[in-house]
Ligand SMILES: NC(=O)C1=CN([C@@H]2O[C@H](COP(=O)(O)OP(=O)(O)OC[C@H]3O[C@@H](n4cnc5c(N)ncnc54)[C@H](OP(=O)(O)O)[C@@H]3O)[C@@H](O)[C@H]2O)C=CC1
């Protein structure tokens with residue numbers, strides 16, 4: 341069993357792997373997936389106001405705690421302020437609305453979902469307020485490029501502890517990773533499996549065969565072994581379990597390098613410098 345958590349820059353422990361729930365709009369399916377994940381050992385759940393499943397996620401958390409005997413504080417719950425809610429007062433309200441839908445009285449991590457030009461610095465002031473008031477354990481950002489981080493850090497009282505960005509072997513984000521690590525900002529990978537598109541890759545397949553693991557497990561191991569938090573999404577209990585069975589093997593330096601070499605700076609999602617939502 342290798343390391344399963346990391347210590348964020350504000351000393352909060354965060355699991356290295358969690359469950360993502362984007363595109364799970366059905367509240368019952370969201371609840372079942374969250375419950376299956378917690379049953380399988382996951383402690384981190386990644387949702388967002390825009391995913392419209394915070395209510396289902398909250399129900400899954402409650403059911404899983406009842407089933408396993410775990411307490412709320414054993415879990416690490418993330419949500420995000422959506423673009424339309426950016427601004428000081430609207431962010432404070434969005435945070436409370438997320439808590440209400442989740443049925444929780446605090447979040448472990450709250451993120452600015454996208455760097456909306458002209459709004460994200462004011463939004464950050466609200467995030468800092470929530471953090472300083474003890475309403476949230478950690479605050480961070482998502483989809484921020486180096487220039488957004490530089491701008492945010494200029495005048496920030498609290499440094500974000502996490503930047504959640506698209507990352508997978510075709511988009512390794514090395515310059516952003518280096519910049520983030522130099523500033524105590526932990527990278528978190530969304531679409532860690534490239535939304536399933538990378539599972540037929542030959543290089544990854546050959547490595548997977550060597551370890552008797554699946555392609556998904558090798559990719560997820562590559563993320564966490566490189567110190568990057570990964571939040572694969574699945575609504576299938578077998579795949580949820582499969583994705584978590586990555587703490588019992590270690591990739592060699594050569595395997596890590598071979599996967600890093602698959603980078604093509606290829607995005608599946610929106611470009612943070614050019615999005616219009
Ligand atoms: N901050 C941001 O802007 C964004 C954040 N996110 C977050 O990141 C999470 C993960 O990203 P996501 O876009 O969902 O993509 P992922 O890379 O996690 O891929 C999810 C897809 O892969 C399939 N899958 C999962 N595990 C396996 C497996 N072991 N074998 C085969 N197929 C598998 C899933 O299908 P199935 O469910 O049927 O198993 C689903 O179709 C999101 O759920 C969300 O929480 C995502 C996008 C943007």
Ligand SMILES: O=C1CO[C@H](CO)[C@@H](O)[C@@H]1O
Pocket residue numbers: 362388390391617
């Ligand atoms: O996390 C995400 C998924 O949902 C949004 C769209 O509906 C994306 O923009 C976002 O990055």
